[in-house]
Each structure stands twice: as structure tokens, then as C-alpha cells.
Amino acid sequence: MILIEHTCISDDIEDQLFVCDLDKCKGACCVEGDSGAPLDKDELEILDKIYPMVEPYLSEAGKSVIAKEGTYTTDWEGDYVTPVIDGRECAYAIYDKRGILKCGIEEAFNDGKIDYKKPISCHLYPIRVTKYEQYHALNYDRWQICSDACVLGQELGVPVYKFLKEPLIRAYGPKWYKQLTQEIDDRQQARQSDGEKSKK
Known part of the structure; x- marks a missing residue:
């Protein structure tokens, strides 16, 4: 280490x-898993603030879930995560013309609408960060x-x-x-x- x-x-x-190969995986990390993307506490206020600029990029299903659950929610362990659609893809995920899942937040960022690219847990993947009181542990997630x-x-x-x-x-x-x-x-x-x- x-x-x-x-x-x-x-x-x-x-x-x-x-190296991510979106042509083959189709953005599977946005749909697979037990819950939404992990969020840091300081990202919660950011999601609330940028949502009006991000909303036009999202699917109707994603917007519906966020309207019901909010811009963030908690998982079974009580950790903050992004909402998901019917237990599947992230509410912020959108399909492009090739059927590849992309991040609606990142699309808004790429268009210059916001200055926040996407949740840091998504940006860092396949690194997962576990935060302890004295240090952060960075591990590769297989x-x-x-x-x-x-x-x-x-x-x-x-x-x-x-x-x-x-x-x-x-x-x-x-x-x-x-x-x-x-x-x-x-x-x-x-x-x-x-x-x-x-x-x-």
C-alpha cells in the first residue's frame, strides 16, 4: 500500500x-448495484442547487422519481445515495442514441450549465473510498x-x-x-x- x-x-x-469501454458495457455501472451512487454530505446541497439546470436533461422516469424522493435519498445502511428508477438505473442516468447510459448531471456540466461534473464516487470509479476518522482508504473495486x-x-x-x-x-x-x-x-x-x- x-x-x-x-x-x-x-x-x-x-x-x-x-479504461472504461462504454461501447461494450453500455454504462452498466449506472444501472447495476444495490442502490444509487454514494454521495458525500457536501454534495447534497449541491444537488439541490443544480437540479433546476439538470432536470431538462433527465428522462421522465428519472424526473418522476426525484419529484417523489428528492434529489438524494438514503440506502438500507442510512448512507446518502442518488435515487434509482424501479430499483435499477440511477435517476440521473439517461440513454443516448446508441443505448449507452450517461449522466444527466455530466451532460449539463459539458454544456456549461453547471460547474459540478457528477458525484465524486462516480467520477472515481473503479476506486471506492472508505472514510475513517483519521484517514481515507482508497481501494480498487472488482x-x-x-x-x-x-x-x-x-x-x-x-x-x-x-x-x-x-x-x-x-x-x-x-x-x-x-x-x-x-x-x-x-x-x-x-x-x-x-x-x-x-x-x-
């Missing part, structure tokens, strides 16, 4: 290769629906921490990310050096 400031980062985030992303990551040679550069900087800042990449570079150089010594 890697320790930086108040974060504990799993080795998988360095080692696993991953999920069968992302098998195509693993294949594409292997083909392109892109590790999780590079694929998720933007959301990691959003969550922890550019200085933290620079420390992460430096730590990983140092570890890889050390392993390479050890491997060369063992061959002698």
Missing part, C-alpha cells in the same frame, strides 16, 4: 489496468460488469491511477497526485533495480 497524507492507497490502484474495461486497459497499458487522474486531482488535489505518481515511479524503479540485481 501507499501512504500519502491522510490517505491509504491500495497497490491495486498502481497495478490494475483499466466488478464483473467492468471486465471489458480491464481488457481495454490491458490493451492500452493504462493503470487505474492514470485513467483516473482527473477525479483523483479533483478529490485530493494536484500536489497529492504528484506525490502519488512519484511514489509509484520510485517503487517501480526499485523493483526494476532489484530484478536486474537478481539476474546477475
